[in-house]
Amino acid sequence: MTDTFARPAPFAVPGRIAVGEQTAAVWRTATLTEIRRETPRTATFRLAVPAWAGHLPGQHLMVRLTAADGYVAQRHYSIASAPDDSGHIELTLDHVEGGEVSGWFHTVARPGDRVEVRGPLSGFFAWPGDRPALLLGAGSGVVPLMSMVRYHRARRLSVPLRMLVSARSPEDLVYARELGAETTPVFTRAAPAGVPVGRLSAAHLAPLLERPPAGGWEAYVCGSNAFAEHASRLLVAAGQPAHRVRIERFG
Structure with missing residues (x-):
């Protein structure tokens, strides 16, 4: 079966990349x-x-x-x-x-x-690779963020990029084989020996937000409604300007 499935003018606003x-x-x-x-x-x-x-x-x-x-x-x-x-x-x-x-x-x-x-x-959540990017995702919310990571690697960009990704366990960590030094995993249910278990917290963000790159971070948050709300609140409470937090949520 190929074509069917089994049923069971450009614009621009501040912060948004124009889409034809x-x-x-x-x-x-x-x-x-x-x-x-x-x-x-x-x-x-x-x-x-x-x-x-x-x-x-x-x-x-x-x-x-x-x-x-x-x-x-x-x-x-x-x-x-x-x-x-x-x-x-x-x-x-x-x-x-x-x-x-x-x-x-x-x-x-x-x-x-x-x-x-x-x-x-949508151009609002797009990252053109021209600004430091701090990426926070949970579950399948890592998908658009991984596009950014892959782009950063493929173009060998020098602009800073870091990602924190939350998963229930190592078994649930999407793209686990690809994640590198730019990524910090956070496990909420089960973790490897010696790795703490718990939700994304201010302690995970503190090292990055205390020593931001020149010009500061552009933060991209993607995940469920609950995660997006939690992560964005943590960012703003830690000093990240609210207008530099971009959110994509689902559910």
């Missing part, structure tokens, strides 16, 4: 080329997108699936891959209980299947 209306409005047919398991409930889906105009780290797109009976489901998903000229993008999706679109990807989709995509969308 024409590019954002066009639906394109993308072909699934690869599926990679990340955690027991998370997988990465690589898509070939004809005439993909490119994106910036932090942007997302809309995915649309159409069933044989005409039923349509669509969802917004962050782009996980760094911008490149391969004509491919990657999405990393949790298997959401009862989720029509994520459920199709995790249980039905196979390489060669096709879906419709529209984007890239």
